[in-house]
Structure formats: structure tokens, C-alpha cells
Amino acid sequence: xxxxxxxxxxxxxxxxxxxxxxxxxxxxxxxxxxxxxxxxxxxxxxxxxxxxxxxxxxxxxxxxxxxxxxxxxxxxxxxxxxxxxxxxxxxxxxxxxxxxxxxxxxxxxxxxxxxxxxxxxxxxxxxxxxxxxxxxxxxxxxxxxxxxxxxxxxxxxxxxxxxxxxxxxxxxxxxxxxxxxxxxxxxxxxxxxxxxxxxxxxxx
Amino acid sequence: xxxxxxxxxxxxxxxxxxxxxxxxxxxxxxxxxxxxxxxxxxxxxxxxxxxxxxxxxxxxxxxxxxxxxxxxxxxxxxxxxxxxxxxxxxxxxxxxxxxxxxxxxxxxxxxxxxxxxxxxxxxxxxxxxxxxxxxxxxxxxxxxxxxxxxxxxxxxxxxxxxxxxxxxxxxxxxxxxxxxxxxxxxxxxxxxxxxxxxxxxxxxxxxxxxxxxxxxxxxxxxxxxxxxxxxxxxxxxxxxxxxxxxxxxxxxxxxxxxxxxxxxxxxxxxxxxxxxxxxxxxxxxxxxxxxxxxxxxxxxxxxxxxxxxxxxxxxxxxxxxxxxxxxxxxxxxxxxxxxxxxxxxxxxxxxxxxxxxxxxxxxxxxxxxxxxxxxxxxxxxxxxxxxxxxxxxxxxxxxxxxxxxxxxxxxxxxxxxxxxxxxxxxxxxxxxxxxxxxxxxxxxxxxxxxxxxxxxxxxxxxxxxxxxxxxxxxxxxxxxxxxxxxxxxxxxxxxx
Numbered sequence: 251x252x253x254x255x256x257x258x259x260x261x262x263x264x265x266x267x268x269x270x271x272x273x274x275x276x277x278x279x280x281x282x283x284x285x286x287x288x289x290x291x292x293x294x295x296x297x298x299x300x301x302x303x304x305x306x307x308x309x310x311x312x313x314x315x316x317x318x319x320x321x322x323x324x325x326x327x328x329x330x331x332x333x334x335x336x337x338x339x340x341x342x343x344x345x346x347x348x349x350x351x352x353x354x355x356x357x358x359x360x361x362x363x364x365x366x367x368x369x370x371x372x373x374x375x376x377x378x379x380x381x382x383x384x385x386x387x388x389x390x391x392x393x394x395x396x397x398x399x400x401x402x403x404x405x406x407x408x409x410x411x412x413x414x415x416x417x418x419x420x421x422x423x424x425x426x427x428x429x430x431x432x433x434x435x436x437x438x439x440x441x442x443x444x445x446x447x448x449x450x451x452x453x454x
Numbered sequence: 455x456x457x458x459x460x461x462x463x464x465x466x467x468x469x470x471x472x473x474x475x476x477x478x479x480x481x482x483x484x485x486x487x488x489x490x491x492x493x494x495x496x497x498x499x500x501x502x503x504x505x506x507x508x509x510x511x512x513x514x515x516x517x518x519x520x521x522x523x524x525x526x527x528x529x530x531x532x533x534x535x536x537x538x539x540x541x542x543x544x545x546x547x548x549x550x551x552x553x554x555x556x557x558x559x560x561x562x563x564x565x566x567x568x569x570x571x572x573x574x575x576x577x578x579x580x581x582x583x584x585x586x587x588x589x590x591x592x593x594x595x596x597x598x599x600x601x602x603x604x605x606x607x608x609x610x611x612x613x614x615x616x617x618x619x620x621x622x623x624x625x626x627x628x629x630x631x632x633x634x635x636x637x638x639x640x641x642x643x644x645x646x647x648x649x650x651x652x653x654x655x656x657x658x659x660x661x662x663x664x665x666x667x668x669x670x671x672x673x674x675x676x677x678x679x680x681x682x683x684x685x686x687x688x689x690x691x692x693x694x695x696x697x698x699x700x701x702x703x704x705x706x707x708x709x710x711x712x713x714x715x716x717x718x719x720x721x722x723x724x725x726x727x728x729x730x731x732x733x734x735x736x737x738x739x740x741x742x743x744x745x746x747x748x749x750x751x752x753x754x755x756x757x758x759x760x761x762x763x764x765x766x767x768x769x770x771x772x773x774x775x776x777x778x779x780x781x782x783x784x785x786x787x788x789x790x791x792x793x794x795x796x797x798x799x800x801x802x803x804x805x806x807x808x809x810x811x812x813x814x815x816x817x818x819x820x821x822x823x824x825x826x827x828x829x830x831x832x833x834x835x836x837x838x839x840x841x842x843x844x845x846x847x848x849x850x851x852x853x854x855x856x857x858x859x860x861x862x863x864x865x866x867x868x869x870x871x872x873x874x875x876x877x878x879x880x881x882x883x884x885x886x887x888x889x890x891x892x893x894x895x896x897x898x899x900x901x902x903x904x905x906x907x908x909x910x911x912x913x914x915x916x917x918x919x920x921x922x923x924x925x926x927x928x929x930x931x932x933x934x935x936x937x938x939x940x941x942x943x944x945x946x947x948x949x950x
Contacts, residue, residue, distance in 0.1 A: 310929035310948030314883045330834070336884075341947065342853035342865045344881035353869055357851040358841060369841055378834040429928020 277422075278405060283319020290448035291423070292441050296320055298380075299402040300422025300442065301394060302409045309337060312434040312454045313411065313427060318348040320407075321381060325351035329380030329406075332373045335360040337385050367393045374400040374408055383409045395420045483586040483637060485599070486624035487566070487606060487613040489559075490631075492579045493519040493550050495611050496558040504542050508535055509550040518550050555579075558611070563709045565605050569598065574706035577625050582706060585617070595635055618642055620700030626653055639700050646698060647673035654694050660687055672698075715745050715753075718805030724763065726800040728792050731760075735788060738806040739781035746811070752777025754810035758788060762799035770795075772843060776835045777812045783836050787843045794844070859908040860916055861885065861946065879904050880922070882932040882947030889944035892933060897923040899933075906934075922949070 260266055279295035281288055288294045296302060296317075306313040321331050331354060333340055346352055358373075360366050366386050373379040374397065389397075389412065398420045401408045410421075424440040433453040438446070491501055499505040504524040506517045517533045527542035535547050563581055566573045569592070572584035585598060592598035599615055606613045616627035618636040623646060627634050630653055636645045649672050651664050664687070669675055675683070675695060684692050696702040719734040735758065746753060755773040762768070770791050772784065817831055842850055852869040865885070879901075901922040909915045917937040924930055932947035 308927060308929060309884060310931065310950055311927075312930070312950070314950035338884040338948065339865075339887055340853060341861075341881060341883055341885035342855050343861075343878065344883045344885075345853070346855055347878065347881055352852075352854055355853055356838075357853055358845065359849045359851070360845060361849075365845060369845070372837055372840055376834055376837040378830055378837070 277402075280320050280323055280407070282316075283323070284452050286450055287436070287452060290438060290446065290450060292444035292446075296407055297422045297442065298407055299405045300407065301398050301401060301420070302407060302423045303421045303425070304409065304411050305415060305424075305426045305439075306411060307428065311427065311429040312452075315454045316427070316434065316436070316452070317381075317383075317409065318350070321345075322349040322351075324380035325354040327380065328354065330354045330356055330373075330378055332356045332358060332369075332379050332382040334358045334369050334373075334382060334384040335366055335386075336383070363387055367397065370397055370408060371400045374404045374406045377404045377406075379404065379406050381407045381409060383411070385411045385413075387413050391420065398422065481586065481619055481639065482584050483589075483617060483619055484621040484624045485570075485583040485585045485602070485615060485617045486577075486621065486628045487562075487581045487583070487602065487615050488625070488628035489562070489579050489611050489613055491519060491521065491612055492555055492558060494521055496554040497548050497551060499546075499548065501610075501612070504529075504545045505548070506538060506545055507548050507550045517547070560709075561609065562606055562611060564711055565609070566602065567709070567711055568605065569602050571708075572706075573709045574621075575709050576706050577621075580625055580628070581613075582621050582624065595637065599635075618645070618700070620698060621704055621706060622694075622697040623700065626698065629653070643676060643699055647671060647676065651675065654691075654698075656691065656694070660691065663687070712809065713749060713751065713811045714807070714809045715742050715811070716805065716807040717741050718803055720803040721801060724800035724802055726797075728789070731801045731804060732785075732789060732792070734804050735806070736781070736785050738804065739784050739788075742806060742808065743779055743781040746779045746814075749811075750814045751811050752779045752814050753808050754778075754812055756784060756806060756808040756810075759805045759807075760797065760801045761803040761805070762797075763802055765799050768795075768797060772839075773810075773847065774835075775838050775842065776832075777815065778835075778839070779814070780832075780836075783839070787839060790840070791843060859906055860914070861906070861920075863909075879920075880949075882930075883950035884948040885932075886946055886948075889934070889946045892943045892945045894933075894943050897925045897931065897933065899923045900930075920946070 277293065277300065278298045279291070279293040280298050281295045282291065304313055304316075324331055331350070333356070336357065340357060342352055342355070345355065358369050360369060363386070366384055367389060370382050370384050373382050389410065394410075397408050397410075421440065422442040423438070426437045426439055428435045428437075430451050433451050435449070435451050438448045489495070493507050494501060494505055497507060499507075499521070501521050502523065504521060504527060506520045506524055506529060508515050509518040510516075511518075511532075515535055517529065517531050517535065517538055520529050520531050520538075524538075524542055524545055527545075529538045529542050529545060538545055538547070559575060559579070559581070563573050563575055566581050566583055570583040570585050570588050574582040576582065583602075585595075589595060589598065592601060595617060599617070603613060603615060614628040614631055614633060616624045616632060616634050618624045618627065618634070619639045619642060623636070623642060626646075626649070630649065634645060636642050651669055651672060651674070652661060654661075656664075664675075669678075672695075675691075680692060693702065697704060717738050719738060721731060721734065725731040742753070742756070753774065754777055755771065757769065757771045760768040760770075770788060772787050772791075778784070838850060851867045854866045854869045856864055856866045858864050861881070862885075899921045903919040903921055905917075905919055907917045915938075918934040919937060920932060920934045922930065923933050930949035931945055932949065933943055933945050936942050936944060
């Protein structure tokens, strides 16, 4: 068996982990809108079937601006963006300024914490929702696993801003963000399909 | 001239009617129930008090309807509210609500449908009922009239009732407060004869000319030759007279009761577990779906009642975001609701009803674009229905924008066609519903001031200078200085 055939065989099996060499992705991605960030993300963009966890010290440092280009891209493809129990009021004129089509924007109020993962799962599975954002207090590993499966089924991106970091996690991507002098300091803690750890500063 | 007269005379079939004695059992008989106080009763005002409602007439507020006790004090329709209050200080005046009046009239029409299959709402503030066909059933005209009056009075409306073979004549009689009963077309002319000519719907010019000719009553008009009348006063007058005398056939639109569904199932024994009684609900849902399909309709909401022994029934309601006729979808939502709410007692019977029934609208999709599945919109609405059923009625919001310079008012919770406002300085992604008082302290301002001064025309004026700032924690803030309130600083938003 020559090397080429072996390579092909390995590529055909999505379950085989290929370490740092991850040029071929089994999942679709959407461009993040920042060339520098796209280069460090496996597949060249946000995974469109997975959970993205963003650890942010507080609101207002650019945790949403990071996703605005992707949100705009999603509404242009006529898919919905759902905000589940946002901690503050999302301001529609600002979203419209960022090029997001407000006709595909949904905000869901959840009185009970338990309704958040349920609503997320329903929306992710529907297939019409391209991105769902949530600010849960804490999610267990099996809840994140369920969300991961739902996101894969509906090929959607679930974005979580957890208050506390949970265990090992089944998330596709984990980021930590901090304010910096020149923009937003972003640190990739975990990325499915790649061992690369990257730290970069995005001008926002 | 002879040709004009022929053209304006009643149609040949009608003329036969005037010569041959009409078959009394077949010619229609119209009952008119007129509600002079409809505008007041629709506003749920007490008709025994001095009350009135006003409307804009030719750009001025004038009284539209006045209750009897206010009329005794000298108040009349058409008066200015101030003049009426001067006459009757205790008078309470409300604004007229035409929508409530129409709903009240429809409610009355539904009651009237118990008395006649043909009820028409063509005339304002009136119900017209064809009653010839139902006289035997109710035992004569007087008994029918009494029963109808009692039924209409149960919902606090006071009708004036007149009966005649011509709908126009019945309406005219009630408007003149004459509760007359005329069953025969021959007798109609003599019954209408003493009425004043001014009661006809004619313009003032013709009325004035008739008055100068010495014509005061309808009898005077009937004595005149038809061709001469047509020549001098135009065809409109003759048409009115023919309608009054029942010589011209009028087509009135029939009112139909809006469709409603109700069905129930009794259980053989008291059932406690949801999987035992749920098949009955599924059957009812299937029946309802067939009912909707036969009428090419969809439902906007259903209500399910679970009846218990010696206890009030448990009630579950579902509201759909878009018209639905998929029983599987309803059952899914109902099952989930039932699972989450424990029942107080075993179930004896279930009943399903719905009166929110709307015409079916087929889904539109592009002929060439096959990227979306044709039923994906329905599925998305079904997902939203699921969320709404569990989280409550107001849990789903669709943010939109509004054309207003005041930041709080530039957003709305309804989807809008208006998207970005070009030329607007940068706005924050998070807006605090109530601005936080702030000490500027260690916040450094990054932008020049944006003055927002607006709202002087309504109750919430504002004069503010907005700045973009950055605090020690690295947050990008939207702060303003209130120029009205002692130059106080506030935090209004966060650039997320």
C-alpha cells in the first residue's frame, strides 16, 4: 500500500484525529469576517455545526462585535439568529447598522434557567436557525453534548457565554477574550480538529 | 318622453305583481330591528344615565348619540360637547367606537339568526330579518316580535321593531320610531302615506323644491303621475318610492355565523394517566382537522377542557402564530403542556373547541430556488409555537426599529420594514432600559458629543449629549450628559 492510498484512507475516516494537520474539515464553516482569526480557526471560520464557548470577563468589551460579521452573513442567507435570555436589552438599531437583516432576528425570554437549554436545542434542531446565542449560568457536560448534537443536526452555530467555565466539555471551540489597548485580545483554548493554540489581537 | 316613463317604470314582472294580488304566503316579509342607542350600548354605558358619545363630524367634535335622560335635559345629537355640558352638567361624554359598534351588531345578528335564516347587516345600526318563512314556527307575527325583542334585550340593547313587505319601508319606519306592522303590500302605501317627505333620503335641493310645490307627505307624491315626477325630480326619487312600496326587488346580503368547532368525548371510566385519555384528544383533533379541511380553513387557536368529577374543568389553550391545520402539531403541543402540568383529578371527559378560524393561505415559495424545502416555513412556525406554548405568550420578541431620534424609542418589539438608518452615528449593541447614574471619574471619552434634542411635541422631551467612553475594565460605554437635569452623567449602553 503506497503512502497516497493510506493518506486517502485516513482522510475518508472522519473519526481519525490527525493532530496538527487539519486542512480538510468534515464540517461546514462560515467566515468570521476577520482574516487573521479565520487563519487560526480550523477550516477557516466559525464551525457551522457546533458549540462555541466564549469566556468574557464582562459585557461590553466586544464579545458581540466579534460575531457581527458572521451574524450579518447568516441573515443574508435567510437563516434566523436567536438570542436566548440576553442579560441586557439587545438594541435593534445597532444590529441594523452592522448589516444584520432584522427580519431574521428573534429574542426569547426565559423566566426559568431550565428553559434555556431546552429552547436552544429546539431552535438549533429546526434547521432554519443559523446561530443561537445564550448566556446560561451553568450547563452540565451532558447538556452541552446535547446542544452539540442539535447544532450538528441543524447545521447551526450555538454560541454560549457561560458565567462559569464547566468541565472538559464537548464544545467545538472555546475562546477566552479580554480587552486590550488596541482591540480585543483573543485566546483559542480549544478547537476541534486542531491542536494549534493561538493568541491574537483583533482590532474592533 | 314616453320612452323615459317606460324606462323608469317598474320592471314588467313587478308590474304584474301590482295588478294580480300577490301570493301572500310567498312574498317576503322584512322585520327591521333598529338600535338607536347602539353607539352608547356598544361602549357599555348605562343608558338610564345622562350619557352621550361624540364623533368628528366635518372636522369638529359633535355629539353623535345621546341617551334619553340627556335628551330630556335638552341635549341633542349634533351639539358641541361644551354646549351640551352647559345644559346638562352631569353628562358623561365618550368617544364613539365604530369597531365596537360593528362587533355589537354582529353579536346581535348571531342572536337574530335563531329566528330567521336570512339576517342582513346592510343598513347601518339595523338588522333586517326575512320572517315570512318562520311565522308558523314561532306562532304568528306578534309572538315572533316579542321573542326577538326579549332575546335582543338580554345583551342590553333596545331595539325598535317594524315589519313590512319592503326592507326600505321597515328601516324608514323604525328610524321614525314607528313600531308598525304591515303584512300586505297593498296596505303598505296607505300605511306610509302620512309620513313626511323629509324622511326620504333625498338631497336638500329636491326636498326644498318638493316643499315649495306643496308636497308634505308621501301620499301627495303617490298621487302625482310617474312620468311627470321623473321629468321634474329625476329618477332617484322614483326609485326610492318604488323601493318603499316594495315594487323593486332588493338584494340584501345575508349574514353568516362565523364557523366554530366543538366536540367532546366521554371516557368509559375515570382515567388518570395521560397515555390513557390522550387517544381521545387525538380523535377530536382529527375531527377538527377534517372540519377545517372541508371549509378550506385553518385555526389560530384551540382550547381543550378536561372535565373532572365534582371539580371545575382543567382548561388548556393554545395560540398559533400562523394558521395551522396539522393535528399532529396540536397534539404535540397539548401533550407537552399536559405532561408539564399535573392534573388535579382523574379525567371523565374531554372537549375541544375553537372559534378562531381563518381562511387557509397556501404557502408561497419560489419556483426555481430549491435551496429551501417548501415546508420549512411551516416547520419554523411550528418550532416557534412550541416555544410560545412553553414559555408564555410574550416570550418571543422580534426586535425592529422605529423612526425616532430618541434612543429608547428607536427600537420596537415588532418587526419593521425599516432597517438601518444611514448617517446615524454608531449605536451600542446593549441598551440599558433605565440609564444608570454615573460619575465620570476614570472614564475617558473617545468621541465628540452627539447632541440629541427631541420629543418636545409629546410628553417626553430630551436634551442630551452622547459620548463614547472607555472605563478601567476595558468596557466601551455609551454615556450621556443630561442637559436638562443639572448636567448629570448617565450610562445608557454598552458596545458589546
